[in-house]
Amino acid sequence: MDNNNQPLSPNHLQGHVRPPNNSSASSFTDGANDIPPISGIQVFFREFLVESRKLWYLAAPAIFISLGQYSLNFVTQIFAGHIGTLELAAVSIQNSVISGFSFGVMLGMGSALETLCGQAFGASQVDMLGVYMQRSWIILTITAFFIMFFYIFAAQCLKLIGQTSEISEAAGAMALWMIPQLYAYAANFPMAKFLQAQSKMMVMAVITGVALVLHIFFSWLLMLKLRWGIVGAAVVLDASWWFIVVAQLLYIFSGACGRSWSWFSWKAFQNLLGFVRLSLASAVMLCLEVWYFVALMLFAGYMKNARISVDALSICINIQFWVMTVALGCNAAISVRVSNELGAVHPRTAKFSVVVAVVSAFLIGLVPSIALLISRRVYPSLFSNNAEVQKLVYELTPLLAICIVINSVQPVLSGVAIGGGWQAFVAYVNIVCYYVFGIPMGLIMGYKLKMGVRGIWYGMLIGTVLQTSVLLCMVYRTNWNKEASIAEKRIKQWGGEPIVRENDVEN
Template sequence: MEDNSKQPLISPVKDEETEEQYSIQRSISSFTADENDIPPITGVNVFFQQFWIESKKLWYLAAPAIFTTLCQYSLGAITQTLAGHLGTLELAAVSVENSVIAGFSFGVMLGMGSALETLCGQAFGAGQIDMLGVYMQRSWIILTATAFILTLLYIFAAQLLRLIGQTPDISQAAGELAIWMIPQLYAYALNFPIAKFLQSQSKMIVMAWISGIGLALHTLFSWLFMLKLGWGLVGAAVVLNASWWLIVVAQLVYIFMGSCGRAWSGFSWKAFQNLWSFVRLSLESAVMLCLETWYFMSLVLVAGYLKNAEVSVDALSVCTNIVGWTAMVAFGFNAAISVRVSNELGAAHPRTAKFSVVVVVASSFAIGVIIAMFLLIFRNQYPSLFTNSTAVKNLVYNLTPLLAFCIIVNAIQPALSGVAIGAGWQAIVAYVNVACYYLFGLPLGLILGYKVNWGVQGIWSGMTLGTIVQTIILFYLVYRTNWEKEASAATRRIKIWGGEDDKGKQ
């Protein structure tokens, strides 16, 4: 294989090109002839040697990221699990509020915050450390404004749930819980930009410690207030809000104490510059990730129209709870690979970025297979962790083979989405998600569930096929990617979003 490591990623500048284009091209070329990019893979030995090196880098990021995402997701999941021991109505209420109201908001906030994975990651890789704090502040402004709008969703949750066909009892209970959960929404607005800011600098360990302590306290106080003291759903809301704000405040203290160096130099008026352009990128990121989050959220909604709605909703909520927990493992890889790809593209190391993708897909697939096998082996035992209802446990037992297959697919898909975020492909993947999820998977699930009378299994089968098609398309996009061109685009993006241009204005 020819060694292009000392060749510029772009061709020499033509006379008719503007001075700005020439400046961008020179900066790209200066990044490229770099011994830090991996050598071309010329044989099996070289492949496994580089695979081991990249795996260590990936797991250094992925392990604490997986732990962090598992802990933060488990806040709501533990609340949902304990609600199952209060009664079927309480479990259904928490499931619907968690999946529909909070799930909708979580998707919007996480998606909009994920714009920072592209911007902060590539800026950090290019050495533009000073811009990271400014990007985070811009994201805070935008997400807080979005949270203010989404507050209406919480206030009118009961009416909206009735409007989309949920039963009156479930709608009323979930609506009351949603009003209590408004503080969580504003914790989301601060937390996700903070998380992306820290991730881009590979500061995963501190996030893991904070989230782990938060989860331990949440578990203890949830049991105390919900079951021991008998506060029920009110206790669930109080503890869940407090747990999220504990995580946010602890992370802010870490940042404000100066632990991030040049990345945080205090509040700046520059945060109010280029807001509209930042909103556009945030919306692209939100659409991409929201379409994925809402896709599985719709499982719970659609199940509410089946006969024996409480049992169907409860069984699916147990399965989606497990999918959510295992997806947090995949999202750990998602965070790690988005950092690796964005950092390496920002530093103009296209071969390293490309090889990182190979490593993360192989690793996430292996983890997905292990989790799926564990569920199949213990399919008789694990439903009892979530519910005391025999009918719900039997339905979960029957859904387990499909659940196991879904987990394997969903182990790979978020890793590929992380590649898209790191490279800045949010808009393209949003179109793919619309086609695969909502034009193919969801309609097919409805047909299989209602017309073919497969019930819950049919709904989930159709939606799983939509995820498979989406994963295949993402594989194709990654396979066809010109990573040298992506490195060029990363350098151009850094200039546009503030890097050198902003420094020149100071």
């Protein structure tokens, strides 16, 4: 089957045909086509390889998409670093704080579709996917309008929270030029989740790859060659994101998604309030994670030598986020696998998918961590010409390596939460671990104990370790049969048809 032209059936990923079912999932036992109980090491490794192929079929293009889209900001900051320290600080603050805020809100609200579209697709309720996407478009566009005022008054907001006047003015000027990107986020994320649920990753990867190539060329042209500075950076970022949006729209409107897109429908305006609640739960969960790292940047801006601290920390965080895009690819893949399998009533398969994803993400995180430790005397010069910045990056590298390993596993666990629809609970976990423990510990170690940027990062790392540990325990103790039951109820709640079961037809 050509997955670029037709929706990929969840049965294609599973390698078997799901029988029809009809009764309430609350009374089922593991589906007949679920994986059998695993007994013995040989059986475990065989099933591990089978599930790895299914996971990486989704994860490989998803990783490329995450790398490509994150690299848009990454490339911009590299060019800004070769213009000057003020420009690098301004672009870093704008991307991390202002765009980072809107990115977290929009991606988080769009992530509600990962649960709904993924489970509906797994249950063969394909017709509802387009309706869900349109509802999300409406909600995210309205949200973008209100967030736009943060962009308009960005300079004042940054000064209010204690950033230096020089950096605030430069970042605020860039933010005004970045408003088109905000609306691109509102259009893009619902489309991305819509396509992702159908395993249409390859077309998204191609579009992202073309956008990245164009972005590199025009960033060089406008920022360095034509000397447009941070204005050029904003213009190219806006254009790159809108290129992605328009290309994906053309693909969807072309009819390549089959029954999942049947053009615009008035159903999109139904049950908007309930959809808003689910979107807000998703947004809070993800934003609390994104803002945690934004807070690290802000606290660095309060140090005595703010420009050096912000520049060095922005380099480290950007490397961490760049590596985390691999884990975010696994996040997308495991979210699809869990939601599809729960929607198809295959709880054991969903559980085993989680095991494979967590092990794979941990091993992947080790590779860049070791590479950074080996090359820590060399790589800082790639991002800045300033000797002080290079020295601080060198000193922060061991801490960066530890964070990369931990933050390779954490997004995968968040993907499991999204696929299972646990966003509200994880939001509470994030509040306690990050904001009750992590940030206060960071402030105490950074300022009270006079450990500087390293102290802030040490304290916040404690919060990350605690949050990851809680999610691991939660996943370990999950009743996957119950989660599959909840998935069917959720599909009915949002307009899908009940799943038909073979044994009920016979009865």
